[in-house]
Amino acid sequence: MRIHILDNYDEMSIKAASIVASQIILKPDSVLGLATGSTPLGMYAQLVEMYQKKRVNFQEVKTFNLDEYLGLAPDHPQSYNYYMFENFFKHVNVKSENINIPPGKPDNIDRACLSYDRAIKEAREIDLQVLGVGTNGHIGFNEPDFKLKTETHVVKLTQETIKTNSRFFDSIDDVPRRAISMGMGSIMRANKILLMASGENKAEVIKNTVSGEITTEVPASLLQLHPEVTLVLDKQAGSYLY
Secondary structure (H helix, E strand, O other): OEEEEEOOHHHHHHHHHHHHHHHHHHOOOOEEEEOOOOOOHHHHHHHHHHHHOOOOOOOOOEEEEOEEEOOOOOOOOOOHHHHHHHHOHHHOOOOHHHEEOOOOOOOOHHHHHHHHHHHHHHOOOOOEEEEOOOOOOOEOOEOOOOOOOOOOEEEEOOHHHHHHHHHHOOOHHHOOOEEEEOOHHHHHOOOEEEEEEOOHHHHHHHHHHHHOOOEOOEHHHHHHHOOOEEEEEEOOOOHHHO
16 A cells, blocks of 8 residues: 555645546546545645636546445535535536446436446446545445445445435435445556545544454455555544554
C-alpha cells in the first residue's frame, strides 16, 4: 500500500484528484469506479476545476458507481444518481452513454445485478476504483459479515450505516434499509484502488484496513490482498498510523 497523509481535507482532495487525473492523462479511455458520500466531494470539485482549466478531458472515460439506495428514483435528492450528476457529471464532458450507476428502482433486481456485472466485464474491468470507507469498515455497501458477495448484489444496511447516513435525510426513518452494491470481486479486480478517508472517526478503521487482521468483518481489510492500493488520508484519519 502507498499511504499519503495530508494536513487537511482540502489537501487530501487535491491529492486524490491528481491521482485520478493522472490516470486519465496516461489512459484517456480509462474505466473509473466511483464512490459517493461526503469524503469524495472535494475530489470531485477539484476534478471539475481541472476540466474547466482544460487540464483533463473526460470525453473517452467510462464510469461505474459502487452503489445506489434501493427504492430511490434517479431524481431523488438523496439518490447517488442525483449526487453524481449534481456534483460531477453535469460539470464535465463524460458521455451519458459511458455513465453507469446501479438502478435504485429496477424492474427485476436479479437481472439488474447481472446486467451491471456484465457491463463491467464488457468494459475490460476497472482501471482505477475510488473508494471511501465506513466507520465499520464497509466499502461500497459491502457491510461486515461472516461472508461477502463477490458480484453486484442487494445489501441489507446495518443500523450503524443507517444511523451514519441519516445526516443526509430529514429523518432516520427516511433512510432506505437496502441498497444495491458492486461486490468485492469487482472491486478487487480493479487494476488500481484509491481509498480516501477523512476525520478522526475514521482513524481506527484505517488502522484496521492497513494492519489489522484480514477479515470479512472489516471488508476494507481485504484491500491488504490487492497489489496496487493507494490511501489518501487527512491527518485525523491517519493518526493511528503514526
